[in-house]
Amino acid sequence: MRIGNTFGPVDIAVSGMRAQSTQMEVISSNIANARTVDNGQGQAYRRLQVLFGTDNEDDDGIAGVTISNIAQDMSSLERIFDPGNPKADATGYVNMPNVQLPVEMMNMSTATRAYQANAAVLKRYQKMVETTLELLR
Numbered sequence: 001m002r003i004g005n006t007f008g009p010v011d012i013a014v015s016g017m018r019a020q021s022t023q024m025e026v027i028s029s030n031i032a033n034a035r036t037v038d039n040g041q042g043q044a045y046r047r048l049q050v051l052f053g054t055d056n057e058d059d060d061g062i063a064g065v066t067i068s069n070i071a072q073d074m075s076s077l078e079r080i081f082d083p084g085n086p087k088a089d090a091t092g093y094v095n096m097p098n099v100q101l102p103v104e105m106m107n108m109s110t111a112t113r114a115y116q117a118n119a120a121v122l123k124r125y126q127k128m129v130e131t132t133l134e135l136l137r
Helices: 008-030 099-137
Strands: 048-055 064-072 078-081 093-096
Touching: 008 048, 008 064, 008 099
Parallel strands: none
Antiparallel strands: 048 064, 078 093
């Protein structure tokens, strides 16, 4: 492993924190739009999902996390019978977003824990550096 060209523990942890922060923002957007029947284009809101990738410059097995894409979930929309809704079709059905709140809450919990784990890596690395400096004095 070459020092300077590879990701160090700090770089990896920071890239993970950035990726999980984006994941939490996307999940928050999904939760906020869970009942949005018009996304501004006449269609129901579609759930967004973050696709992660790796940032590997040296092919030495050490990599950070990147966001490769934020894509719409193209699974089927839920249809509910609501003839009084202005967005209802001729049969009285309204297309609802494909957001499931329990799934989004579990994803939020997972993203939060991953963010916390990366923050813990940074804290431990800082303690290790402080201990090393103390030993060098």
